[in-house]
Amino acid sequence: MKGDLFSSQHVVQPAVQPGMSVENAKCIRYTVDGEMHARQGAMVAYRGNLQFERKGQGVGGMLKRAVTGEGLPLMAVRGRGEAWFAHEAQNCFVVDVEPGDQFTVNGRNVLCFDASLSYEIKTVKGSGIAGGGLFNSVFSGQGRLGLVCEGNPLVIPVSAQAPVYVDTDAVVGWTAHLQTSLHRSQSIGSMLRGGSGEAVQLMLQGEGFVVVRPSELTPQKPQQH
Helix, strand or coil, X not given: CCCHHHCCCCCCCCCCCCEEEEEECCEEEEEEEEEEEEECCCEEEEEXXXXXXXXXXXXXXXXXXXXXXXCCCEXXXXXXXXXXXXXXXXXXXXXXXXXXXXXXXXXXXXXXXXXXXXXXXXXXXXXXXXXXXXXXXXXXXXXXXXXXXXXXXXXXXXXXXXXXXXXXXXEEEEECCEXXXXXXCCCHHHHHCCCCCCCEEEEEEECEEEEECCCCCCCCCCCCC
16 A cells, blocks of 8 residues: 555554553553553554453542542553554643652543552642632652643743642643642622633642643533443
């Protein structure tokens, strides 16, 4: 076969390393030798001897997901082979989590991760009831985390002298040691007059980075689990 479709730009090349790697801007490849975890329904292709099994979140995770609508529906992928993961043609990125690190990320942005990483769903500190029940997944341990984002993310440094304010619908995640709280940027009078639509943001203080997608949340399609 000939044509641009079959050029080296599109044809999958042999894996150069085990584990996770970025196949292209919209897809992550995982060379599996044992076990890894991925978002349910995110596998678009695989080869080899692999089994896919729905992974439970435990009683606590199930309760939080039922109450908040947040959650991370996962599957375990076991065996030996290669699998490719993507989600709605969103851009893909890889984060290396080192021992002692923590990375807080919105569950909707998680694509796949090493089984050596642990995660738990936690309330975003300082968000309170007014934050709409902000729950994120906190990853720790050592391994690689694959993320998706609509568009190219903005990675904004946060310092003690320069806190960053982000829209709660646009934030993807942030590094450990950042403190969070809600910040109201409109006066009560402005809100009564209709406001700007940007009444409350999440304020991050400390030393680290916050990752923001270049758009606010759009209505999600019903997920098939």
